[in-house]
Amino acid sequence: MTDEPVVSMENVEVHFETEGSILPFGDDPEVVQAVDGVSLDIPENDVVALVGESGCGKTTLGKTAIGTQRPTSGSVKYKGQDIWKANDGEGDVEISFKEIRQSLQIIHQDPGAALNPNKTVQHSLEAPLKLRHPDMDTFERRERIHEMLARVGMEPPEDYAKRFPHQLSGGEQQRVALIRALLMNPDLILADEAVSALDVSLRIDMMDLMLDLQDTFNTSFLFISHNLSNASYIAGKSDGRIGIMYLGELVEIGPIDEVLGDPQHPYTKALMWATPNLHPDAADRGDSPLRKIDVPDPRNPPTGCRFHTRCPEAREACTGEMPDAVTVGDDHDVACYRAYDDHEYWSSPELTDDGLDNLGTSDESTAD
Numbered sequence: 001m002t003d004e005p006v007v008s009m010e011n012v013e014v015h016f017e018t019e020g021s022i023l024p025f026g027d028d029p030e031v032v033q034a035v036d037g038v039s040l041d042i043p044e045n046d047v048v049a050l051v052g053e054s055g056c057g058k059t060t061l062g063k064t065a066i067g068t069q070r071p072t073s074g075s076v077k078y079k080g081q082d083i084w085k086a087n088d089g090e091g092d093v094e095i096s097f098k099e100i101r102q103s104l105q106i107i108h109q110d111p112g113a114a115l116n117p118n119k120t121v122q123h124s125l126e127a128p129l130k131l132r133h134p135d136m137d138t139f140e141r142r143e144r145i146h147e148m149l150a151r152v153g154m155e156p157p158e159d160y161a162k163r164f165p166h167q168l169s170g171g172e173q174q175r176v177a178l179i180r181a182l183l184m185n186p187d188l189i190l191a192d193e194a195v196s197a198l199d200v201s202l203r204i205d206m207m208d209l210m211l212d213l214q215d216t217f218n219t220s221f222l223f224i225s226h227n228l229s230n231a232s233y234i235a236g237k238s239d240g241r242i243g244i245m246y247l248g249e250l251v252e253i254g255p256i257d258e259v260l261g262d263p264q265h266p267y268t269k270a271l272m273w274a275t276p277n278l279h280p281d282a283a284d285r286g287d288s289p290l291r292k293i294d295v296p297d298p299r300n301p302p303t304g305c306r307f308h309t310r311c312p313e314a315r316e317a318c319t320g321e322m323p324d325a326v327t328v329g330d331d332h333d334v335a336c337y338r339a340y341d342d343h344e345y346w347s348s349p350e351l352t353d354d355g356l357d358n359l360g361t362s363d364e365s366t367a368d
């Protein structure tokens with residue numbers, strides 16, 4: 001199983017039934033279509049940055065990748081082992097669910113909430129070492145923890161090891177959370193908005209640190225952000241890929257110079273428009289390319305291409321079937337009919353605003 005990607009997701013769908021509503025007899029519960037038809041491989045020592053507006057399903061997809069969210073359909077494999085078959089004990093389980101979960105870690109946006117307020121840094125960091133290296137004695141554990149604290153710039157480590165979370169800054173808490181994840185020897189870390197709560201000036205430092213440690217520890221990163229600048233920085237610096245999500249779907253993915261150098265999906269172009277520091281002529285970038293700003297309700301997404309209600313290039317053909325992803329460059333895939341040379345899209349009439357529901361405009365930016 002060694003050549004297998006660390007995580008391989010195939011046609012993953014995550015739908016949530018909304019709870020709490022009292023439904024008249026015979027009515028179906030409302031379903032939030034959080035993730036739909038996403039396939040994504042994350043190889044060893046690789047970085048994938050997912051970006052998209054709030055509510056587009058990034059966190060749900062990330063949790064699905066690390067085995068904390070069960071997909072409603074599709075498969076999720078860790079090194080070739082189906083994660084949920086391992087959980088259910090179905091078939092020949094070669095890697096146990098427990099081992100899979102230990103190998104797939106997460107760091108959150110709010111490390112303060114993830115660290116136990118009553119435990120010192122030393123205490124919090126001992127737990128993963130005891131689990132992964134039960135033979136280590138107390139002295140070896142202390143040395144290892146001090147070494148890691150010094151490595152992330154928390155010096156003197158003897159002092160930091162004795163502190164409680166409230167005695168650390170947000171950036172320091174995030175570093176402790178990162179060390180704790182790395183001490184599990186993970187193959188993949190889901191970094192869910194992990195730098196979003198930090199001061200802008202500290203974000204680059206934290207991303208550089210993550211990449212430095214990622215390389216040393218031979219770990220992959222699934223980095224999630226609503227901020228295209230951050231996502232492009234981390235994917236670009238690591239030679240990784242950037243994935244653009246829209247309403248539960250992965251609409252474009254590829255290396256950063258492909259996706260941002262030659263964006264193919266109109267939504268990618270709109271995100272770039274909304275991120276002035278990625279726009280070559282920021283001062284002169286004109287009006288929003290979106291037909292409307294409001295994101296459709298994921299309980300009732302548009303038919304066909306889900307972006308068609310906001311897409312400046314939409315034609316009637318876009319309202320029928322959801323476009324399949326097609327390869328348009330080196331490792332660069334896009335789900336848009338404009339990427340097909342001979343699709344009926346090209347002879348289909350343009351969609352007029354009159355033909356669309358709920359039109360409107362605004363210029364929400366994904367850049368903070």
Ligand SMILES: Nc1ncnc2c1ncn2[C@@H]1O[C@H](COP(=O)(O)OP(=O)(O)OP(=O)(O)O)[C@@H](O)[C@H]1O
Nearest residue numbers: 016032034053054055056057058059060061226298
């Ligand atoms: N447990 C749940 N039950 C019902 N709906 C959910 C649940 N978790 C997420 N959702 C819905 O699924 C959709 C995708 O949510 P998700 O948190 O994955 O998006 P996101 O892109 O990470 O957004 P954000 O950046 O705001 O966290 C949203 O409409 C959200 O309200």
